[in-house]
Amino acid sequence: MARSDEQNRLARERARENILQAAIEVFSERGVSGASVAEITRRAGVAQGLVSYHFGGKEQLIVAVIDAWFDALFSIPEVSGAADDRLAGIIDGVLMATGYALPVQKVVLAMQQQPATHRLYAEAEDRFHERAIQSEESVRDIFRARGAVDPELEEIMLRGTLEGVLLKFAVYGDTFPLEDARRWMYRLYGIPAPETPLPLELPPRQVPLRLRASGAVRDPQR
Structure with missing residues (x-):
């Protein structure tokens, strides 16, 4: 049929x-x-x-991967409520995306830096310009509500900190304490500690804590 x-x-x-x-x-x-x-x-x-x-072709496939990443990034749901709740929601949303979607995060992170693909990333960034502006202003509004002296710099530094967590998690995998990093960021911004951990399958924190790249090595047959 x-x-x-x-x-x-x-x-x-x-x-x-x-x-x-x-x-x-x-x-x-x-x-x-x-x-x-x-x-x-x-x-x-x-x-x-x-x-x-x-x-x-392959280049257009690379572009599609980058576009899918941007679309997912700007589709992270925003928590409503007070400024602290919204800021906590951003931190949790990005860390959840880091834990759940590490392969695409690693791929796009590499594309940002490699000369052969940086142009494609920059062009995709231009295509998502309006959504990026909306996202930036939304976060800056949170810092304005929190009384920040320089909301623009606060937004940039928050983004840089979260991207740093992504980079470290990509390199060090299971040896990177993602949940502890989350709680550290809550303390950094004076947000009450979360009552429950992120719903991710994370190994217990190693004692003593040592970051090792072997923690990100995965068996391709798995």
Whole structure:
């Protein structure tokens, strides 16, 4: 029996999403330069020609990964309520994204820095300019409500601190104390300590605490 137009549409969407997810995995494991379209489509379980059909080629696939990251970043739900509650919600939202979506975070972090992909990242940033402005102003409004002398600098430093946590977690993995970092940031901003930990599967904190890159090594067969 022939498939309906709706079934064909859903199949195309699934194939595109599978390719995108496979690209994130392969880019994370091999780096962008070391990843091939053949490996990505093999991992996705689709024909190699579908990359051209859905994206146009490897560079456009890289762009799609960056765009998906920006879209997810600016879609983190904002907590309502007092300024402290909103600030805590931002901290938790970013740390949750760090814990849940580490492969894509690592991939985009690398793309920000590598000369071959920095241009693509900068172009994507331009495409998301308006959403970035809205996000920045929302955070600056929180600091204005908290009575900050320089809300713009406070927003930049908050973003830099959270990006630093992401970088360290990407490098050191399970040896990085993500929950402790969260509570440290609460203390930094004078926010009451959270009553419950983040809903992430995090190992107990090591004693003594030592950051080791081996904590981020993953068996590709797992």
